[in-house]
Amino acid sequence: MSDSRTAGALGASASREPAMSTEPSGAPETVLDIQALSKSYGETPALEEVSLDVRQGELLTLLGPSGSGKTTLLKVIAGFEAPTSGRVLLRGRDISRLSPARRGVGMVFQHYALFPHMTVAQNVGYGLKLRRVGRAERERRVGEMLELLRLEGLEGRYPRQLSGGQQQRVALGRALAYDPEVILMDEPLGALDRALRIEMEEQIRGLHRDLGATIVYVTHDQREALALSDRIAIMRAGRVASVGAPEQLYTRPADSFVAGFFANANLLPVVEHELLAEGHARVRCGGSEIRCPTTTTSVAGDGVVLAVRRRSLRRAASPGALRIAGVVAEMLLFGDEQEISLQSPVLGRVVAMMDSRDCAGLALGMEVELFAPAGEAVLVPVA
Amino acid sequence: MFARTPPDTTAGVAARRQPRALLGDRFTAAASAAAVAATTFALLAPAVLVAVLSFSNDSFFDFPPHAWGLRQYRTLLEDPRWGSALWLSARIALPVAVLSALVVVPTLFTIHRSRLPWRGVLQVGGLTGIIIPISAYAVAMYGVFAQIGLLGTYWGLVLANLTLAVPVMLLVTSAAMSRIPVELELAAMVAGASRVQAWLAITLRLLAPAILAGGVLAFVTSLDEAVFINFLGGPGQETLPKAILDSVRYGLDPVITAIATLLMVATSLAMGLAAQLARRGAR
Numbered sequence: 001m002s003d004s005r006t007a008g009a010l011g012a013s014a015s016r017e018p019a020m021s022t023e024p025s026g027a028p029e030t031v032l033d034i035q036a037l038s039k040s041y042g043e044t045p046a047l048e049e050v051s052l053d054v055r056q057g058e059l060l061t062l063l064g065p066s067g068s069g070k071t072t073l074l075k076v077i078a079g080f081e082a083p084t085s086g087r088v089l090l091r092g093r094d095i096s097r098l099s100p101a102r103r104g105v106g107m108v109f110q111h112y113a114l115f116p117h118m119t120v121a122q123n124v125g126y127g128l129k130l131r132r133v134g135r136a137e138r139e140r141r142v143g144e145m146l147e148l149l150r151l152e153g154l155e156g157r158y159p160r161q162l163s164g165g166q167q168q169r170v171a172l173g174r175a176l177a178y179d180p181e182v183i184l185m186d187e188p189l190g191a192l193d194r195a196l197r198i199e200m201e202e203q204i205r206g207l208h209r210d211l212g213a214t215i216v217y218v219t220h221d222q223r224e225a226l227a228l229s230d231r232i233a234i235m236r237a238g239r240v241a242s243v244g245a246p247e248q249l250y251t252r253p254a255d256s257f258v259a260g261f262f263a264n265a266n267l268l269p270v271v272e273h274e275l276l277a278e279g280h281a282r283v284r285c286g287g288s289e290i291r292c293p294t295t296t297t298s299v300a301g302d303g304v305v306l307a308v309r310r311r312s313l314r315r316a317a318s319p320g321a322l323r324i325a326g327v328v329a330e331m332l333l334f335g336d337e338q339e340i341s342l343q344s345p346v347l348g349r350v351v352a353m354m355d356s357r358d359c360a361g362l363a364l365g366m367e368v369e370l371f372a373p374a375g376e377a378v379l380v381p382v383a
Numbered sequence: 384m385f386a387r388t389p390p391d392t393t394a395g396v397a398a399r400r401q402p403r404a405l406l407g408d409r410f411t412a413a414a415s416a417a418a419v420a421a422t423t424f425a426l427l428a429p430a431v432l433v434a435v436l437s438f439s440n441d442s443f444f445d446f447p448p449h450a451w452g453l454r455q456y457r458t459l460l461e462d463p464r465w466g467s468a469l470w471l472s473a474r475i476a477l478p479v480a481v482l483s484a485l486v487v488v489p490t491l492f493t494i495h496r497s498r499l500p501w502r503g504v505l506q507v508g509g510l511t512g513i514i515i516p517i518s519a520y521a522v523a524m525y526g527v528f529a530q531i532g533l534l535g536t537y538w539g540l541v542l543a544n545l546t547l548a549v550p551v552m553l554l555v556t557s558a559a560m561s562r563i564p565v566e567l568e569l570a571a572m573v574a575g576a577s578r579v580q581a582w583l584a585i586t587l588r589l590l591a592p593a594i595l596a597g598g599v600l601a602f603v604t605s606l607d608e609a610v611f612i613n614f615l616g617g618p619g620q621e622t623l624p625k626a627i628l629d630s631v632r633y634g635l636d637p638v639i640t641a642i643a644t645l646l647m648v649a650t651s652l653a654m655g656l657a658a659q660l661a662r663r664g665a666r
């Protein structure tokens with residue numbers, strides 16, 4: 001793994017740049033290849049035809065609301081659940097029918113799942129012991145892990161003597177120690193409080209960067225996904241709704257679900273639209289006609305909406321901007337920012353998140369105009 | 384802008400009401416303490432009485448004793464009847480405890496780790512032994528044992544006591560088992576353990592204190608069993624509870640105060656040990 005570390009880390013940071021191109025030159029090889037995976041419990045489908053590839057050294061997040069199938073997908077990859085159909089390939093080897101022990105993956109659980117009767121060192125060394133790694137080599141490797149995770153001096157402690165953050169670091173160490181091809185993380189920060197979560201995010205990011213580990217990360221927290229991921233797969237009702245780099249999903253959502261769930265965008269009804277060249281469209285919406293990017297190929301009048309993110313809206317007009325007129329229905333102060341709900345007679349409820357200084361003079365019931373600058377609104381298909 | 388009178392008055396009312404509420408709480412606390420004390424006394428008084436009586440040197444029951452001494456305990460040691468009764472009880476209780484564990488552990492894994500459709504029934508069914516009235520159960524067992532020739536046999540008694548010990552052990556260990564998250568096994572399996580390895584090295588290891596505690600309780604349950612022995616025991620089969628019952632039936636021998644005291648002390652110690660083990664398992 002040592003040789004691939006730098007390459008993996010570089011690839012990871014390259015794709016996190018805010019550039020639009022998501023493919024770093026010389027695309028890294030696929031580690032985990034998920035092919036048309038389906039899983040149903042009796043009549044209820046939990047996964048439907050999920051296909052996904054995870055590349056060397058990347059952190060791919062499965063993001064979705066509860067019940068979207070993200071944890072089920074992780075369980076199928078780990079081997080806790082057998083797929084109804086489809087395959088999982090790890091470096092080209094079909095692992096779909098193997099027992100979890102033989103897959104060579106690592107996993108971090110939401111509630112740590114540390115072995116309470118084993119010390120920190122025994123927990124971290126457990127996978128090595130099962131692989132019959134010699135005592136000296138095992139101790140060396142465990143020591144390395146503890147140093148990496150800043151757990152030196154705690155090797156003799158039992159899990160119950162550790163803080164939540166320390167326990168989660170031990171869980172990370174246990175998953176990393178035997179150098180698995182891919183590490184699965186099931187909402188690993190879900191049980192931690194907010195401050196600790198942010199600290200652990202940094203740690204996971206650092207580990208990922210330094211080790212070049214390939215990670216599949218499950219969360220329902222959009223902020224966490226943005227902070228950690230090289231790519232995000234957004235899941236909805238057992239399917240992958242969209243996969244892409246965070247910026248791409250954010251600025252060019254594939255459909256209205258992605259725009260609403262991930263970018264928290266307003267979805268505005270469109271009167272008519274016309275597709276132009278190079279992924280742009282001319283759109284008539286709420287009294288203004290604008291030219292904007294689009295991710296739809298549909299020329300039909302219905303089945304499209306205009307996605308406008310809350311932070312795209314401002315009070316100053318600009319050339320080519322989308323104009324939204326309405327009455328202030330609600331105001332919520334979040335310190336430096338303020339959330340303004342506008343009731344528009346044509347567009348319905350529109351929510352804007354604006355700089356508090358920009359909101360001076362606004363009051364409930366007041367008629368205002370807000371503007372989304374050209375290029376900030378995106379025409380998307382209805383999911 | 385600032386709220387004036389209304390909030391002030393409500394605050395005042397609340398402030399005035401508080402001491403009264405506290406007084407009420409104090410009364411409730413005192414009442415419940417008294418109730419607990421009375422109940423404890425009522426429960427413990429006979430036990431204490433027997434323990435006191437066991438240090439009497441009288442050859443008949445009387446309270447308070449006329450002379451103090453260890454006469455009852457000496458009689459107990461000198462009469463071979465008590466020793467052999469205790470020996471038989473122990474010889475039955477030990478295999479009962481071990482066999483209970485052998486029955487209960489696979490049952491636990493079936494109830495808590497399998498996806499068998501009938502595992503819920505197993506959970507309830509496992510407890511029937513202590514739900515069915517024991518004398519009715521003894522009658523039924525008498526009929527069955529008579530058919531298959533187990534009446535008056537050592538293994539018959541072991542089997543009968545097992546029907547009581549298994550539910551007791553199941554009750555204790557099931558609670559412990561449900562506190563062991565299945566993720567621990569999954570974590571072990573992902574790290575490279577087979578399912579059996581994960582069960583043995585993780586789950587069974589974590590369950591061990593509860594199994595020991597359950598074993599102690601199973602042992603005590605069997606040791607103390609007084610109904611089955613009367614139905615199913617043969618001539619010459621005299622367990623400790625039966626010996627006590629018989630001695631009471633043919634006139635009050637004060638030596639039973641000594642044996643009762645020893646039995647109470649021993650079971651208390653065993654229960655304490657079991658509780659300690661169970662607590663360690665819960666950590």
